[in-house]
Amino acid sequence: MNNPEENDGGAFCPGCGVLFQRENPDAPGFVPASLEIGDGTICRRCFRLVHYRQATKAPLSDDHVCRMIRDEMERADGAIVFVDAFQPDRNPAMDRLLKGWGKPILTVINKFDMISEWFRSGTALRRLADILEIPKDHFITMNALDHASVKKATTWIERRFHPGARILLIGPVNSGKTTFLRSACTEAHRVLRSPMPGTTLRPVTISSAQLGMTLVDIPGFRSDDPWIPILCPxxxxxxxxxxxxxxxxxxxxxxxxxxxxxxxxxxxxxxxxxxxxxxxxxxxxxxxxxxxxxxxxxxxxxxxxxxxxxxxxxxxxxxxxxxxxxxxxxxxxxxxxxxxxxxxxxxxxxxxxxxxxxxxxxxxxxxxxxxxxxxxxxxx
Ligand SMILES: Nc1nc2c(ncn2[C@@H]2O[C@H](COP(=O)(O)OP(=O)(O)OP(=O)(O)O)[C@@H](O)[C@H]2O)c(=O)[nH]1
Ligand SMILES: [Mg+2]
Ligand SMILES: [Zn+2]
Ligand SMILES: [Zn+2]
Known part of the structure; x- marks a missing residue:
């Protein structure tokens, strides 16, 4: 778990992954000087999101996200690529980054509950496979808010990665990476999920006793949603x-x-x-x-x-x-x-x-x- 002691540079907010800071109240990671940073501390931006449902924007470019992924790839044993079933898309920058890596990459099509009722039985997987250009047996569909669905996904993942593996969770903003992390690992209960695109801002590392693996939740790509830089939170x-x-x-x-x-x-x-x-x-x-x-x-x-x-x-x-x-x-x-x-x-x-x-x-x-x-x- 990202904990206050983990990094010699300082402590991280467990909600968004950002380094705590006391200088800029408008930036993520802010904690007022009067507040001691302890185990349950989250930054002001996360606090407002949790307690007042007040979302704020925190700019982060896809290039920056790619750099974070590249750094994490050196230590990782594989990745799970998240796809939002309501907006199934491939991200070319991510494809380029992962190409030739040589480690297992699985695809999870999350939020499947949003579209499943509109399909005749059997057609959904074929169509998703066509659109995403991946073979039908290389991905699974999931509802990260549903316990049984998450269990099915973790069993599928456990069969494909060795015990102790370090796995990156990659994908667009709001595809449910953090929701899955929280549903799959009790240790992740303080990591924030929210409908505001761009909730996670830095990689958040969780060692899961139950899975026997380490999951690294990476901030989402934003370029697939053209409205993010324009509209209010x-x-x-x-x-x-x-x-x-x-x-x-x-x-x-x-x-x-x-x-x-x-x-x-x-x-x-x-x-x-x-x-x-x-x-x-x-x-x-x-x-x-x-x-x-x-x-x-x-x-x-x-x-x-x-x-x-x-x-x-x-x-x-x-x-x-x-x-x-x-x-x-x-x-x-x-x-x-x-x-x-x-x-x-x-x-x-x-x-x-x-x-x-x-x-x-x-x-x-x-x-x-x-x-x-x-x-x-x-x-x-
Ligand atoms: N219906 C449905 N909603 C989901 C599912 N998974 C996540 N959500 C919702 O989608 C929103 C985004 O979820 P997050 O887990 O914060 O998404 P993320 O991929 O971590 O997003 P960033 O941190 O912004 O990169 C939240 O409001 C979740 O409740 C799902 O399988 N089905
Ligand atoms: Mg997240
Ligand atoms: Zn935070
Ligand atoms: Zn508006």
Whole structure:
């Protein structure tokens, strides 16, 4: 366990992994001079998160995270790569880092509970394997909040690593690395998990008596979520998928727009055959989906930020308005997803159409093979 005595440079906050400091009250690791650092001490940022659910941002670049991983790789015997089932993605920087390492790397697709009910039996693993380009028997799915699921995962891990192994937990922010650590090792009860992306800020090392292994929880990569540098902490927390993400199934005609909260709007520009296209949109629980006519979008965004469209709050709407927005066209047909990082995705279950994605300049969408296929969407 990261404990106050462990490092000769000073003591670490067990909540976020940062070195305690007494100089800067606004930075992570701060403890006031009047407070003696003991066994149960956590820094001010962690204290506020635990007791007031007040989240603050603490910038950390992916380059910095990669450097931390590189340092840890020298001593480690392998890694568990976490994937967020709601946003299954590969991180190219991480792939480059781990390539040629020569030590076992397992993949855990966590938060599977968020999407599992939308699949017909058996299709989920095949589709996840296709999207992530990994063989079906090289990963498992997990719900890190569920005891039985974590037990299944630890048994799988124990079979693949030798006793005493030191294993790195790597993956995007909010993929549940710390949640798993806490669920799997009683020794980790003071390490913080939270819906604020970027809770863990430095590697946190836990020796688990139960597993007979050491797990090193590494801060998450942030570049997969373009909203992190822009939105306020409250909006970022609101943007987390929660336990039960939304699904809206509908059909749209030319000139219709679908608003993903007030962050992105998708307009139907043209339907080559027929006059409607059947779509399904999957979004975080609190990101309101709103259907309107394209010419009303701006007015809605201005009038309803923080209200009907919960995200962004009025302050973040002002920030977003200062950034140029752009439009980009993409055709989409059955079997393909339009992935909007941080906002979920949209799939076509019937027909095809030319769509226009209207979003702030920094935002980039992707097209992928459908995660939840057209036939599954139609039926559930
Ligand atoms: N529904 C569901 N929620 C989960 C699961 N695992 C984690 N969460 C939630 O996801 C959020 C993020 O979890 P963390 O464990 O803090 O994520 P992390 O990967 O450590 O994130 P960073 O420290 O920011 O890198 C928390 O609100 C958890 O409760 C899961 O399997 N299912
Ligand atoms: Mg964490
Ligand atoms: Zn802390
Ligand atoms: Zn906000």
């Amino acid at each position: 409250e909006c970022l927390v609101n943007l987390q998928p929660g336990k039960k993400p939304n699904r809206l199934t509908t059909s749209l005609k030319t000139g219709d727009s679908l608003l993903f909260g007030g962050l992105v709007s998708v307009e139907v520009l043209d339907i080559p055959r027929g006059d409607r296209v059947g779509i399904a949109a999957f979004t975080p629980e609190r990101l309101v989906l709103h259907r309107t006519r394209a010419d009303r979008v701006e007015e809605l965004l201005d009038r309803h930020a923080g209200g009907l469209l919960k995200i962004p709050c009025p302050g973040c709407r002002r920030t977003l308005k200062e950034i140029p927005w752009s439009r980009s066209e993409t055709p989409l047909s059955k079997g393909r997803d339009l992935v909007m990082p941080g906002c979920g995705w949209m799939t076509v279950w019937q027909g095809e159409a030319l769509f226009s994605v209207h979003a702030p300049d920094f935002f980039g969408y992707r097209i992928r093979t459908a995660l939840i296929g057209g036939d599954d969407v139609h039926e559930c």
